[in-house]
Amino acid sequence: MQGHFPEELEIDSALWTRRAVQDLIEQQCGVEMPIRTVGLYLWRWGYSPQKPLKRAYEQDPEAVEEWLEHTYPSIEHRAKTEGAEIALGDESGLRSDAQAGRGYAPIGETPEIHLSQKQRVRVNFIASVSNQGNIRFMLYTSKFTQAVFLTFLERLIAKRERKLFWIVDQHPVHRGGQVQQWLAAHKQEIELFLLPSYSPELNPTEYLNGDVKQGVHSKPPSRNLAQMKQRIISHLSKLQKLPARIVKYFEHPFIAYASNKMQAQLVPG
Structure with missing residues (x-):
C-alpha cells in the first residue's frame, strides 16, 4: 500500500x-x-481514516523539489546577504452568498441561513504575509488586473527601509508586461519571485485567506457591499495585531520551509 x-x-x-x-x-x-x-x-497496523490532501494533477514534483531544495534557499541567502525582507502574497475574494462552518440543530432538522440571491456582492483582497507575522492588504471590487496589482506593489514599497523579496504564484497578471516594466524600474526596492505552478500549498497566504473567510462568513450574512468591506477590513486589521497567529501558518509542514527566523535577526534591536 x-x-x-x-x-x-x-x-x-x-x-x-x-x-x-x-x-x-x-x-x-x-x-x-x-x-x-x-x-x-x-x-x-497504525492506519486510520483521514481526509486526503488535494494536490493538482498538473503540479510538477520536480519543480517543487527544485523550489524547496534550491530556489527558496537561494532567495533566503540573498535576503540575508542584502538585508532584504521575504514575504509571500496572494489574491482572494469573498461573496455575500457564501457561508462557512456548521451549526447545531436537532437531528433530522437541517439549520437554514437566509441569503439574498438578488443583492449578491463580492469583495476581493490581495495580501502579503511574512514569517515574522507582518500583514499588508488591499481591497478591490474590480477584476484583478495589472493596474490593480501595480497599485498594491506601490503600497508595498512605500516608506520601506529594506528591500522586499516578494513571492507569489504564476498568475498571468503577475507575469504581465506592465508589471515587468515596473519591477525593472524598482529593482532596488522589490524583486518578484514565482512559486512552482499549481502549488498553493506552498503559500502561507492561503491560510490567511481561509482565516478571513472563516471569520467573515461565521457572522450573519453580509447584506450590502459596505458591510462586506467593513467585515473584511475588520478581520484583517485584527490579524495585523496578532503576529503570533500569522507565524503559526508557517508551522504547517508544507510551509515550514519558509519559517526561518533569520529575518528577525536582521531587524535592528
Whole structure:
C-alpha cells in the first residue's frame, strides 16, 4: 500500500479504503477477508481514516523539489546577504452568498441561513504575509488586473527601509508586461519571485485567506457591499495585531520551509 495509489495496482478506488484493501488482499493472497476484519487489521497496523490532501494533477514534483531544495534557499541567502525582507502574497475574494462552518440543530432538522440571491456582492483582497507575522492588504471590487496589482506593489514599497523579496504564484497578471516594466524600474526596492505552478500549498497566504473567510462568513450574512468591506477590513486589521497567529501558518509542514527566523535577526534591536 505505502508508496502506491490503488489504481497503480488495478484497484478501482481513488484512496486506500477498507474496500480497496479488501480487494488488494484478495488479489494478492486469494483470501476473501470480511470488511470489518480489514478495518481491525488496518487499525493494528497504525492506519486510520483521514481526509486526503488535494494536490493538482498538473503540479510538477520536480519543480517543487527544485523550489524547496534550491530556489527558496537561494532567495533566503540573498535576503540575508542584502538585508532584504521575504514575504509571500496572494489574491482572494469573498461573496455575500457564501457561508462557512456548521451549526447545531436537532437531528433530522437541517439549520437554514437566509441569503439574498438578488443583492449578491463580492469583495476581493490581495495580501502579503511574512514569517515574522507582518500583514499588508488591499481591497478591490474590480477584476484583478495589472493596474490593480501595480497599485498594491506601490503600497508595498512605500516608506520601506529594506528591500522586499516578494513571492507569489504564476498568475498571468503577475507575469504581465506592465508589471515587468515596473519591477525593472524598482529593482532596488522589490524583486518578484514565482512559486512552482499549481502549488498553493506552498503559500502561507492561503491560510490567511481561509482565516478571513472563516471569520467573515461565521457572522450573519453580509447584506450590502459596505458591510462586506467593513467585515473584511475588520478581520484583517485584527490579524495585523496578532503576529503570533500569522507565524503559526508557517508551522504547517508544507510551509515550514519558509519559517526561518533569520529575518528577525536582521531587524535592528
